[in-house]
Amino acid sequence: MKRLLWCGGSHLANAKAIISAIHGAELSDWEPDFMETAGPRFEEATAAGRQFVVSGSVVQGGGVGDRPRDLTNYDAIVFVGQYVQIMRAYSGPTELSTAVVEEILRHIPITLTGKKKWDTLNGKRVWDDSPFYNEPLDQILQLASCPVYLIHDPHPTRAEHRATPLWMKQAYFQRIRAFCKAQRLVLIEPPIYLVTDDxxxxxxxxxxxxxxxxxxxxxxxxxEELVPRLLAHG
Known part of the structure; x- marks a missing residue:
């Protein structure tokens, strides 16, 4: 029995029922495990000092109550989302210069511009534009000896995202593809029929x-995109 570690936050949670069904069928030879590595709760835990813990090949997510995992026990790791979203770089109709876009994207997706934090005065999460370190992705890429797959966040449908100049969106994903290639990280993109021209x-x-x-x-x-690659690996 092979072991597959799923990492992520809210997108992973949304996909979990589908993942469970797949493990009962196409991936019946793979045992699933799940680790929280993204989402507002993880960001709040990081801000509170509960950092993503690394000890040799053992990692522990920043979620409250998360347990350690030894990465040598897994045959593959899949990130679902993990802050690979354009709004972590820019959003809206303002057209930036090529030089500015290149500078913003230079450290994406490891250093991000913005995270959610808890506003104790108003009792809600608010956007904080300070840089945010995508520590789980960075550390696991350095430590894992097995194949690692990255399913990027879904393209938003919100008006501010659709208003972002198309060339800036394309530049973002060119950066993501180049990063994945350099890191030997397998990028999983959605089938084209799920995505609009913009x-x-x-x-x-x-x-x-x-x-x-x-x-x-x-x-x-x-x-259509992930399972065939996992089966080809296995």
Whole structure:
């Protein structure tokens, strides 16, 4: 029995039912494990001092109550999302210069511009534009000896994302592809029929908040793009 470690936050949670079904069918020879490595709760834990812990080949996520995992016990690792989203670089109709875009993207997706934090005064999460270190992705890429796959966050359907100049969206994903190639990280992108010409997810796959997608979306991404690569590896 092979072992597969799934990493992520809310996108992983949204896809979990589909993942469980796949492990009961196409990936029945793979035992799944899940680790929280992204999402507001992880960011808050990091800010509170509960850092992503590394000891040799053992890692422990920043989520409250998360347990250590020895990466040598896994045959593959899959990140679902992990802050690979354009809004961590820029969003909206303002057209930036090529030089500015290149500078913003230079450290993406390891150093990000912005995270969510808890506003104790108003009792809600707010956006903080200070840099944010994508520590789990960086550390696991350095430590893992098995293949690592990255499913980038779904393209948002929100108006501010659709208003972002197309060439800037394309530049973002050119950077992501180059990063993955340099890191020997297998990038998983959605089938083209899920995506509009302006790099937004088609609205029929939106769960309703403009960021998270429904089961049909994740069924397509996992079954058509990820599973064949895992089976070819196995």
């Amino acid at each position: 790099l937004a997810t088609r609205p029929e796959f939106d769960r309703g908040d403009g960021i998270h997608m429904n089961g049909d979306y994740w069924t397509a991404v996992l079954n």
